[in-house]
Amino acid sequence: xxxxxxxxxxxxxxxxxxxxxxxxxxxxxxxxxxxxxxxxxxxxxxxxxxxxxxxxxxxxxxxxxxxxxxxxxxxxxxxxxxxxxxxxxxxxxxxxxxxxxxxxxxxxxxxxxxxxxxxxxxxxxxxxxxxxxxxxxxxxxxxxxxxxxxxxxxxxxxxxxxxxxxxxxxxxxxxxxxxxxxxxxxxxxxxxxxxxxxxxxxxxxxxxxxxxxxxxxxxxxxxxxxxxxxxxxxxxxxxxxxxxxxxxxxxxxxxxxxxxxxxxxxxxxxxxxxxxxxxxxxxxxxxx
Numbered sequence: 073x074x075x076x077x078x079x080x081x082x083x084x085x086x087x088x089x090x091x092x093x094x095x096x097x098x099x100x101x102x103x104x105x106x107x108x109x110x111x112x113x114x115x116x117x118x119x120x121x122x123x124x125x126x127x128x129x130x131x132x133x134x135x136x137x138x139x140x141x142x143x144x145x146x147x148x149x150x151x152x153x154x155x156x157x158x159x160x161x162x163x164x165x166x167x168x169x170x171x172x173x174x175x176x177x178x179x180x181x182x183x184x185x186x187x188x189x190x191x192x193x194x195x196x197x198x199x200x201x202x203x204x205x206x207x208x209x210x211x212x213x214x215x216x217x218x219x220x221x222x223x224x225x226x227x228x229x230x231x232x233x234x235x236x237x238x239x240x241x242x243x244x245x246x247x248x249x250x251x252x253x254x255x256x257x258x259x260x261x262x263x264x265x266x267x268x269x270x271x272x273x274x275x276x277x278x279x280x281x282x283x284x285x286x287x288x289x290x291x292x293x294x295x296x297x298x299x300x301x302x303x304x305x306x307x308x309x310x311x312x313x314x315x316x317x318x319x320x321x322x323x324x325x326x327x328x329x330x331x332x333x334x335x336x337x338x339x340x341x342x343x344x345x346x347x348x349x350x351x352x353x354x355x356x357x358x359x360x
Contacts, residue, residue, distance in 0.1 A: 076301055078250035079263055080131035083124040087199050095120030104354055106150035108140040110112035110158060127283075129267035132158050140259040141296065142330040148337065148344045149352065152224050153340025155262065156348070162264050163292050164210075165345060166242035172232050173217040173269050179333060181298040181323040183339075184249040186217040187331055188294075191339030193347070193358045211346045214239045220271075229280035229287075236287050246282050247338060251321070252297035258279040259330045262296050262338070264298075274283060287350055294342070299323045323355065 075089055077083060095117030100111045113131045117122050121128045134154065138144050142152065159165070163246055173189025175182040192214040199207050216235055218228040232244065246269055252258055267285025268291040284290050303318040343355050350358075 076251055077253040078269075078295065079252050079254075079257060079261065080115070080124060080265065081111055081133040081263075082243065082253050082256060083126055084113055087123045093120060093123060095192060096124075101156045101197050103150065106154045107136060107144060108151060108154050109135045109137055111135070117286065127267040129265060130162060131267075132162055132264040134262040134264070134338065135257070136260045138331060139328075140324065141262075141334045142259060142324075142326055142332075144350075148340070151351070152339055152340040152344055153336065155264075156344035158264055158326065159294070159341065159345040160293070160348075163266050168212045168240065168242045169243035169245060169346060170216070170233075170235060170239055170243075171213045171245045171247070172228075172254050173215075174220075174228050174246055174269075174282075175224065175244050176220045177217075178223075180327050182336055184220075184298060184331055185247045187335035188247045188338040188342075189217045189345075191336060191359055193343050194356070199304060209347065210351045214241065218278060225279045225310055226256060229282045232282055233287055236289060240288055244287055244289055244344060245280070246291060246293050247342075248293065248295045249298040250295040251299050251301070253300065254354075255300065255304060258297050258343070259324050259327075259334070260301050262294065265293050267293070269295070279331065287313075296338070298327065299335075321340060 084096060090331045097114040097116060111133045115124060115126055115128050137145055171189060171192045173185035175185035177183045177186050192215045194213055195210045196212050196214045199210060199212045218231040220229055235245065247268055248271055250263060268281055270281040282291055299321045302322050343359060347355060
């Protein structure tokens with residue numbers, strides 16, 4: 073059975089079943105108050121990258137230990153701080169950033185990127201035009217929902233590259249829905265990585281990648297698994313795998329709520345990381 077996953081943690085676990093895998097550095101840490109467990113995987117060599125099917129780089133997986141992210145409504149503040157801390161740990165956050173939400177608003181499981189982007193505070197216009205305001209504590213942030221090629225006729229990577237040429241960011245943060253191959257990770261984990269992303273790769277519909285190689289600036293990818301292959305459920309339930317041609321992609325029944333709360337968590341964590349000197353109350357006002 074071919075497992076489709078965007079999660080480096082799952083790829084590492086499968087590649088490492090028979091023992092140690094050279095070229096991999098793995099660390100774990102906990103945020104007990106937030107109910108989160110963090111696994112950091114550094115892919116250090118080309119051989120390790122080939123074994124995992126992932127580029128060389130750093131992958132951070134944040135897992136909610138209290139169920140799906142749609143269930144954890146009481147831990148939002150602590151989880152926001154955790155995501156901000158892990159994003160700051162992953163990459164050096166500059167003062168000029170482009171945030172891009174990938175995916176289609178017409179398909180709920182794929183709408184995480186646009187939903188999260190709508191909550192990220194755009195400040196580029198304030199830094200440039202609001203001369204009477206003290207904006208020294210604000211990073212210069214541009215935000216875009218890039219859509220999908222079926223809607224625009226343009227690869228998302230081409231849209232983001234054109235914006236990079238225009239606004240000259242020092243870092244691009246892309247947000248997208250992911251696919252996983254373990255039910256325990258569905259809707260309950262956040263992956264952050266500094267290697268970029270190939271949209272749709274987890275469901276066999278890979279588009280042009282967004283990475284430093286294609287955009288010319290460092291790229292941080294943030295995502296949450298919202299779908300899995302039906303064969304994963306079939307195998308977990310009865311130990312049987314489905315024929316390849318019968319494979320279906322499935323999503324949780326509460327996907328609307330999952331997208332809403334997950335997008336809010338991601339945007340809050342990104343806002344906190346990009347504007348660390350502002351209080352949560354100030355960030356909440358700016359994001360309204």
